[in-house]
Structure formats: structure tokens, C-alpha cells
Amino acid sequence: MELQRTTTGEYTLYIPSMDETYHSRNGAISESKHVFLREGMDRTAGNISILEIGFGTGLNALLTAQHAAADSRKVYFHTLEPFQVPFDLVEKIGYGDISNDPTLFSQLHEADWESKTRINEYFTLLKTTQKLEYITLEDEAYDVIYFDAFAPKKQPELWSTDIFAKLYKATKPNGVLTTYSAAGQLKRDLKAAGYTIQNPPGANGKREMTVAIKP
Ligand SMILES: C[S@@+](CC[C@H](N)C(=O)[O-])C[C@H]1O[C@@H](n2cnc3c(N)ncnc32)[C@H](O)[C@@H]1O
Numbered sequence: 730m731e732l733q734r735t736t737t738g739e740y741t742l743y744i745p746s747m748d749e750t751y752h753s754r755n756g757a758i759s760e761s762k763h764v765f766l767r768e769g770m771d772r773t774a775g776n777i778s779i780l781e782i783g784f785g786t787g788l789n790a791l792l793t794a795q796h797a798a799a800d801s802r803k804v805y806f807h808t809l810e811p812f813q814v815p816f817d818l819v820e821k822i823g824y825g826d827i828s829n830d831p832t833l834f835s836q837l838h839e840a841d842w843e844s845k846t847r848i849n850e851y852f853t854l855l856k857t858t859q860k861l862e863y864i865t866l867e868d869e870a871y872d873v874i875y876f877d878a879f880a881p882k883k884q885p886e887l888w889s890t891d892i893f894a895k896l897y898k899a900t901k902p903n904g905v906l907t908t909y910s911a912a913g914q915l916k917r918d919l920k921a922a923g924y925t926i927q928n929p930p931g932a933n934g935k936r937e938m939t940v941a942i943k944p
Contacts, residue, residue, distance in 0.1 A: 732821060737758070768938065869898070919941040924943055
């Protein structure tokens with residue numbers, strides 16, 4: 730794992746053996762805000778539960794916590810991460826400074842695994858090391874699912890009909906699953922699971938992304 734600059738100047742992480750980055754090479758923060766906040770959290774109102782697939786650098790968690798506080802909305806944020814980012818890279822990636830809240834960024838990373846941590850009035854975090862394939866999720870527990878796995882070609886086992894059936898059961902009625910991908914197979918699999926599909930423009934000039942809504 731190594732640091733890589735995006736075209737907008739901030740860092741993301743790059744895994745040479747997979748030839749895969751953690752975020753869009755054309756902007757990590759802009760992607761996270763567009764795909765997960767605007768097309769995910771902002772489609773709901775009030776206090777909500779979010780499930781994230783892939784805590785990774787903690788960028789989505791950080792921006793969501795800031796957004797929750799700005800809107801006075803309480804968010805319960807459950808995130809899965811079986812492969813933790815080494816601490817030295819978390820320190821170097823700089824998202825705390827860029828977002829003007831290094832304390833919040835550290836709190837998210839320092840929170841214990843496998844237990845709920847009240848970060849502040851608006852944000853409660855549960856980080857778990859379980860893999861998405863094996864975790865049992867509560868039925869109709871989440872208003873929003875941030876599906877931020879590595880790309881379908883890089884990690885096909887996470888983009889399967891079984892996984893989307895499991896996530897559908899865990900989504901509340903009217904809840905949404907949002908992801909940066911707009912792959913044809915993904916759309917068919919989400920539809921087969923029961924979701925209604927929308928394809929708004931993606932982040933950083935990408936033609937499409939996918940939002941799946943549970944009727
Ligand atoms: C695209 S990155 C996520 C970026 C992250 N949301 C962020 O804000 O930095 C994909 C993440 O999924 C995690 N992951 C890999 N296999 C997984 C699995 N089986 N279950 C859940 N997460 C997994 C990776 O370790 C990685 O952190």
C-alpha cells in the first residue's frame with residue numbers, strides 16, 4: 730500500500746499488486762462527497778443508520794461525521810474493514826488537516842474495534858473487522874449503504890447476487906445503496922435483489938454511478 734496523489738492534489742492509497750486505488754484518481758474528497766453524501770446520505774432525512782463497506786482511510790466516515798454535525802442529524806455509522814490501513818499511512822494521508830478537523834479524524838481511527846463509540850452528539854461509530862461475505866446483518870437496519878468495495882473486476886466476490894440479496898434485506902424500506910460503479914452486471918444484480926435503480930452522473934466527470942432504492 731502506498732500514498733498516491735489524485736489530480737486534485739490530495740492523497741489516496743494505491744495497492745500495486747491489485748493496481749487499485751482507494752478513491753477516484755481524479756479526486757478522493759470530491760468523489761466521497763458526491764457518491765456517498767450527495768447521492769446517499771442527502772437522499773434521506775433526520776437521524777439515520779449507515780452501513781459502509783470498507784472503512785479504509787476513514788475518509789467517508791470523516792466527511793459523513795462533519796456533514797451530520799453541520800445538519801444536526803444523528804448518524805449511527807457501522808463500517809466493515811478486515812484489512813486495516815497501517816497507522817503510518819493514516820498519519821501521512823492528511824485528511825484531518827484538509828478537512829480542518831485532525832482531532833475528529835484521529836478519533837475515528839483510534840476508536841475501538843467491535844464496540845460502539847460515541848464520537849460526538851451527532852456521530853456514533855461501530856468498526857468491525859468482519860468480512861462482508863461472512864457477516865450477519867440485522868434485517869431492515871440501515872437507511873443508507875455506502876458500497877465502497879474495490880472495483881468489480883478487482884474483487885468480484887463482493888459484487889455478487891448473494892451479497893446484494895443480503896444487503897437488500899438489511900436495507901430499510903425507502904433506504905438507498907449508493908456506489909461509484911455503473912457496471913451493467915451490477916445494475917442487473919441489484920435489480921434482481923429487489924432494488925429500483927437510478928444512474929445519476931458520477932463523480933469527477935464520470936458518466937454514471939448507481940443508486941439502488943428499496944421500494
Ligand atoms: C475502495 S476501498 C474503501 C475506501 C474507504 N471507504 C475510504 O473512505 O477510504 C475498499 C475497502 O474495502 C475493504 N475490503 C476488502 N475486502 C473486504 C471484505 N471482504 N469485506 C469488507 N471490506 C473489505 C478494503 O480493505 C478497503 O478498505
